[in-house]
Amino acid sequence: MFYRETGQFKTSYAADQALFPIRQDRYAMVAMLVVAFIGIPLFFSDYWLTALLIPVLVFSLAALGLNLLTGYAGQLSLGTAAFMAVGAVAAYNFQLRIPGMPILLSFVLGGLSAAVTGMLFGLPSLRIKGFYLAVATLAAQFFIPWLVTKVGWFSNYSASGVITAQPIVILSIAFNSPQKKYLLVLAIVALLALLAKNLTRSRIGRAWMAVRDMDVAAEVIGIRILQTKLTAFAVSSFYCGVAGALYAFAYLGSVEPDGFNLDLSFRILFMVIIGGVGSILGSFLGAAFITLMPIVIEVLLTQAGHAFNLTLEPGVTSMVQLLVFGGLIIFFLIVEPHGLARLWQITKEKLRLWPFPY
Amino acid sequence: MSFFFEVLIGGLLAGVMYSLVALGFVLIYKASGVFNFAQGAMVFFAALTFVGLQERFGLPFWATFGLSLATMVVLGTLIERIVLRPLVNQPQITLFMATIGLSFFIEGLAQLVWGTNVRRLDIGIKDEPIPAVLQHFDMAVSSFDLTAAVVAGILVAVLAVFFHVTRVGRALRAVADDHQAALAVGIPLKQIWAIVWSVAGFVALVAGLMWGARNGVQYALTFVALKALPVLILGGFESVPGAIIGGLIIGALEKLAEVYLGPHIGGGIEGWFAYMMALLFLLVRPEGLFGEKRIDRV
Amino acid sequence: MADSNKNGAVLLAVENIALAFGGVRALSDVSFEVREGEIRAIIGPNGAGKSSMLNVINGVYRPQQGTVRFRGELHRSMDPHYAAAHGIARTFQNIALFKGMTVLDNIMTGRNLKMHAGLLEQAIYIGRNRREELAHREKVEEIIDFLQIEHIRKTPVGRLPYGLQKRVELARALAAEPALLLLDEPMAGMNVEEKQDMCRFILDVNDEFSTTIVLIEHDMGVVMDICDRIVVLDYGRKIGDGTADEIRNNENVIAAYLGVSH
Numbered sequence: 001m002f003y004r005e006t007g008q009f010k011t012s013y014a015a016d017q018a019l020f021p022i023r024q025d026r027y028a029m030v031a032m033l034v035v036a037f038i039g040i041p042l043f044f045s046d047y048w049l050t051a052l053l054i055p056v057l058v059f060s061l062a063a064l065g066l067n068l069l070t071g072y073a074g075q076l077s078l079g080t081a082a083f084m085a086v087g088a089v090a091a092y093n094f095q096l097r098i099p100g101m102p103i104l105l106s107f108v109l110g111g112l113s114a115a116v117t118g119m120l121f122g123l124p125s126l127r128i129k130g131f132y133l134a135v136a137t138l139a140a141q142f143f144i145p146w147l148v149t150k151v152g153w154f155s156n157y158s159a160s161g162v163i164t165a166q167p168i169v170i171l172s173i174a175f176n177s178p179q180k181k182y183l184l185v186l187a188i189v190a191l192l193a194l195l196a197k198n199l200t201r202s203r204i205g206r207a208w209m210a211v212r213d214m215d216v217a218a219e220v221i222g223i224r225i226l227q228t229k230l231t232a233f234a235v236s237s238f239y240c241g242v243a244g245a246l247y248a249f250a251y252l253g254s255v256e257p258d259g260f261n262l263d264l265s266f267r268i269l270f271m272v273i274i275g276g277v278g279s280i281l282g283s284f285l286g287a288a289f290i291t292l293m294p295i296v297i298e299v300l301l302t303q304a305g306h307a308f309n310l311t312l313e314p315g316v317t318s319m320v321q322l323l324v325f326g327g328l329i330i331f332f333l334i335v336e337p338h339g340l341a342r343l344w345q346i347t348k349e350k351l352r353l354w355p356f357p358y
Numbered sequence: 359m360s361f362f363f364e365v366l367i368g369g370l371l372a373g374v375m376y377s378l379v380a381l382g383f384v385l386i387y388k389a390s391g392v393f394n395f396a397q398g399a400m401v402f403f404a405a406l407t408f409v410g411l412q413e414r415f416g417l418p419f420w421a422t423f424g425l426s427l428a429t430m431v432v433l434g435t436l437i438e439r440i441v442l443r444p445l446v447n448q449p450q451i452t453l454f455m456a457t458i459g460l461s462f463f464i465e466g467l468a469q470l471v472w473g474t475n476v477r478r479l480d481i482g483i484k485d486e487p488i489p490a491v492l493q494h495f496d497m498a499v500s501s502f503d504l505t506a507a508v509v510a511g512i513l514v515a516v517l518a519v520f521f522h523v524t525r526v527g528r529a530l531r532a533v534a535d536d537h538q539a540a541l542a543v544g545i546p547l548k549q550i551w552a553i554v555w556s557v558a559g560f561v562a563l564v565a566g567l568m569w570g571a572r573n574g575v576q577y578a579l580t581f582v583a584l585k586a587l588p589v590l591i592l593g594g595f596e597s598v599p600g601a602i603i604g605g606l607i608i609g610a611l612e613k614l615a616e617v618y619l620g621p622h623i624g625g626g627i628e629g630w631f632a633y634m635m636a637l638l639f640l641l642v643r644p645e646g647l648f649g650e651k652r653i654d655r656v
Numbered sequence: 657m658a659d660s661n662k663n664g665a666v667l668l669a670v671e672n673i674a675l676a677f678g679g680v681r682a683l684s685d686v687s688f689e690v691r692e693g694e695i696r697a698i699i700g701p702n703g704a705g706k707s708s709m710l711n712v713i714n715g716v717y718r719p720q721q722g723t724v725r726f727r728g729e730l731h732r733s734m735d736p737h738y739a740a741a742h743g744i745a746r747t748f749q750n751i752a753l754f755k756g757m758t759v760l761d762n763i764m765t766g767r768n769l770k771m772h773a774g775l776l777e778q779a780i781y782i783g784r785n786r787r788e789e790l791a792h793r794e795k796v797e798e799i800i801d802f803l804q805i806e807h808i809r810k811t812p813v814g815r816l817p818y819g820l821q822k823r824v825e826l827a828r829a830l831a832a833e834p835a836l837l838l839l840d841e842p843m844a845g846m847n848v849e850e851k852q853d854m855c856r857f858i859l860d861v862n863d864e865f866s867t868t869i870v871l872i873e874h875d876m877g878v879v880m881d882i883c884d885r886i887v888v889l890d891y892g893r894k895i896g897d898g899t900a901d902e903i904r905n906n907e908n909v910i911a912a913y914l915g916v917s918h
Contacts, residue, residue, distance in 0.1 A: 013793045017786075076451060124637060128644045131393045131454050135587045139637040142630035150624040195779040202778035202785055203771045210754050210765050217752035220714060221832070222740030222769040231775065262581075266458065273455055278756070315474050322466025329459025333452055334444040 019197065036186055041179040049178040050251075056284075056291045057182075057189045058246045063271040063283035064196055065239030070269075071278035072200060073232035074212025075125050079137035080240055080268045082144040085260035087114040087241025088165075088248035089154050092255060095166050096156060103168050107188070107245045114241025115234040117144070122233030126226045141265055145257040155255075163255040165248045181250045188246065192239060197280050199235065208232055209278075270325055274332050276341025285340040294321050364499070365617050366610055371503035373609020374510045375572070378565035379586040380593065380601035381513065382558045387595045388521075389530040389554040392442065393454050396461035398583025400559060403468040404430055405566030405575045409479050410472035423563070430559030433464075438551045465580055474577070479570035506568045513564060514602055520557075521598070530554060588636035594646030603647065608632050664692035666725075667868050668713065668836060673722035675708055675892075682708040683719065683892045690836070695862055695869045697879045700889035701912065706872045707749055709889065710838045713870070714739040714746055726836075741769055743835035747825045747842060749872075755814040759805060759824050760796065762813055766831025767792045799827050803857060819850040823857075830861065837861065839871040843878060851875065855882055880904075888912075 010016045020026040040053065066080050091110030095101050121140040125133050148154045155163045168175040168184065175184050199205050207228045210218035215225055248255040267290055275286020298317050304310075336342055379401055386394040394400075408426040411417070417425070441460055445453055488501045521527040533540045533550050541547055569579055585608070593604025612631050620627045639646075669689040675682045683705045690696045698706045711717040713724060715734035724731045726742065745766070754762050771792060773785040800806055803823050808816060813824060822842060829837060842858070843851045859882055861867050873879050879886060880900045888896030888909045896902075896909040903909055 013790055013797070014786075017789060017793065074451075076454070121637075124640045128640050130451055131395075132591065132640060132644060134454070135591055135633070136637045136640055138584070138587065139630060139633035142633050146626060146630055150626070198779050198781035198785075199775075202781065202789065203768055203773065204775060204778055206757070206761055206765045207768060209757050209761070213754035213756050214752050216716065217748065217754070218765070219736045220716065220740060220746060220752075221765055221828070222737055223765070224737060235775075266462070269455075269458070273459075316470070319466045319470045319474070322462045323470065324466075326459045326461070326463025326466060330441055330456050330463065333448075333456045333459065334441075337448070337452060
């Protein structure tokens with residue numbers, strides 16, 4: 001009964017096309033933004049901010065990028081981490097080599113570099129689909145970290161191959177505290193999420209979904225398949241690139257090419273699947289779920305260990321993680337292919353009536 | 359010159375190992391249209407089970423082999439029941455993602471049950487140059503690699519016969535072509551799939567033993583199995599000879615590239631060379647050397 | 657009774673079309689023309705090559721021989737994008753709707769070629785893109801009204817019954833405001849009422865918008881009723897071409913097709 005839409009009639013197409021046509025959604029969004037921007041930095045500890053919330057936001061952005069490519073445009077990619085790496089390394093180099101470069105611009109240029117790379121590796125998508133394309137993206141996933149490590153110029157000839165990211169300074173304000181970093185990341189991610197949402201409800205979003213659902217029909221309507229697919233790769237990789245830059249600059253403080261490995265690509269894919277394929281909200285839900293799950297597992301296992309008086313081998317947690325992730329993927333694909341986002345939608349629909357039975 | 363041949367043969371034989379893994383993919387794809395990303399995990403699981411059983415019970419080779427095979431059959435049947443059956447009408451991409459989840463699950467399960475230590479696997483054949491060949495041709499050709507090639511050859515022959523001559527094999531091909539039609543003709547779909555996954559489990563076990571003996575049984579085995587994907591791209595997903603030839607080509611080119619090209623661009627090419635090749639190949643001939651060109655009728 | 661005095665200019669002419677897949681000959685030396693404003697039917701037994709003919713007209717298939725002349729422009733083979741951009745729209749035999757989208761979104765994709773906001777403008781949304789979206793939404797709503805599908809505009813297409821899906825597909829084709837509309841068995845699988853509705857819609861489209869229509873149809877009653885001229889194909893060859901009366905009395909056609917009572 002709290003989520004009743006009755007009485008809310010849209011009297012113009014403009015009202016119908018609004019981002020949040022239902023009043024309750026608008027209030028919820030405002031409340032969420034207030035909590036996110038004001039509440040969280042005030043009340044959550046530094047640990048929560050740096051170890052959990054910032055990575056969740058960064059991964060949400062990457063998951064968002066992958067969702068645009070795989071969920072909306074239907075192009076399966078296993079190379080997400082590689083494009084994040086491009087973004088991180090490119091941002092570092094732009095910041096390093098151009099004096100007086102504003103760091104936000106470095107992020108954008110990092111994203112654009114990733115976009116170009118994404119388009120290159122997306123070229124095969126004109127001729128191949130599905131798992132063939134996934135294998136092609138694996139080429140990016142294995143090649144790019146190798147390239148970044150081998151070509152010393154990228155890491156400014158650092159002996160260990162690890163790049164130390166520059167500190168973030170915008171308009172003479174140093175973003176060095178957890179709160180400031182969190183707010184910066186939140187602002188960037190929120191803005192990019194809005195832009196992504198707008199794309200999905202515009203011409204390109206429809207073109208992506210058309211290509212995903214039936215590309216022959218899309219072609220006949222006049223949608224240029226190659227352009228549409230390449231745009232998907234470009235935009236998606238841009239998002240992953242910016243996420244990679246944020247990952248390096250605002251979270252880790254460094255860029256380790258090996259860290260952008262196949263494992264990370266899979267994790268982000270899992271975020272998309274569990275959160276909800278083809279859903280902006282789902283990217284956030286999935287990222288939160290996957291990032292927080294290991295902690296939950298760890299806690300549960302230690303509790304179980306105490307309860308049953310067992311000592312757990314180190315590494316059991318990661319094994320159980322694999323089990324749980326794999327199992328959850330299968331579970332979600334069978335039970336709710338549209339993931340947590342759809343479960344959330346169903347909850348909202350139930351809220352239309354609750355607490356009344358019918 | 360003989361060095362070149364040595365590298366080439368070494369590459370070809372390494373390629374045979376890739377083919378062994380690719381065979382498992384092809385089997386499942388041929389019979390159920392499912393692209394089983396978890397094949398690598400199955401290879402790992404099979405090898406780990408074998409080694410684990412050996413450690414635990416110390417039985418002779420063939421007994422352990424039989425037990426491991428039984429385990430793989432059980433695994434295959436469970437997979438078919440729990441994962442595939444509920445997803446039967448879903449688009450291929452969903453099934454593919456399910457097998458990705460499956461691969462993680464199997465990897466976690468294998469290590470949880472048998473532990474994470476690297477194990478040595480000894481099947482009695484040494485990885486040493488064959489004396490006769492060394493003497494006559496001045497080339498170091500590993501007897502282990504050669505054995506692997508022979509094993510693969512036998513396996514392929516057996517499978518080829520199985521698919522084309524036996525009734526079950528024909529039924530499998532029918533199912534791969536069109537599930538509905540196969541059902542209409544009275545082919546018991548669920549049994550067929552259980553059989554297919556079990557055969558794939560058998561192939562995985564053989565591949566697991568070969569790979570495990572070569573490199574030790576460890577988690578990295580699953581990544582090696584990923585190399586089978588470029589093999590499939592070259593050979594076509596539905597072709598048993600394609601898996602072999604694709605494996606040979608990938609193995610040979612990879613080795614040659616590492617030895618001749620590698621020093622010029624920093625080494626470590628083997629990590630990505632096969633994939634790049636597959637990528638380029640996809641641009642030219644997406645259906646692979648032996649695959650069938652699909653014409654989409656509207 | 658359709659008006660069979662439509663003697664407009666020739667809008668489309670296919671000349672000596674030959675099409676083969678591997679060893680299978682789908683079309684052999686087929687030539688006919690379509691005049692502006694008329695409703696032309698392509699009929700023939702199953703496998704006669706009718707769908708293939710439509711596919712050649714809008715560029716999905718490339719014929720090995722022959723040419724397509726549209727609005728005076730000669731094409732060795734039609735390009736799908738060119739066809740769409742110059743006023744050819746179509747529906748498919750097995751509904752080619754985008755199952756993951758709503759009815760409204762499906763029809764809006766029909767307007768994609770007419771929208772020009774750039775990528776960045778779409779991302780920002782406010783401004784040019786929003787105006788474009790609203791303007792095209794109005795046009796799409798007109799078509800939704802016309803085909804009486806207002807009640808399902810927010811429904812995902814995959815959930816609709818077959819007859820409504822066919823109507824949505826027609827709406828999407830109309831959204832492009834085509835000069836030439838190709839309909840592949842628009843009434844297949846429909847009951848009598850649905851067929852009558854669809855007939856009415858097709859006639860209205862031809863009447864109100866002067867859209868030239870080429871349609872493939874098996875129901876002879878419908879064909880004789882609403883079509884101006886008919887092309888008959890059999891085994892990929894043209895065996896008849898003329899008005900309903902002429903076709904009715906054509907021996908070859910009777911032998912191949914109409915001889916069997918439906």
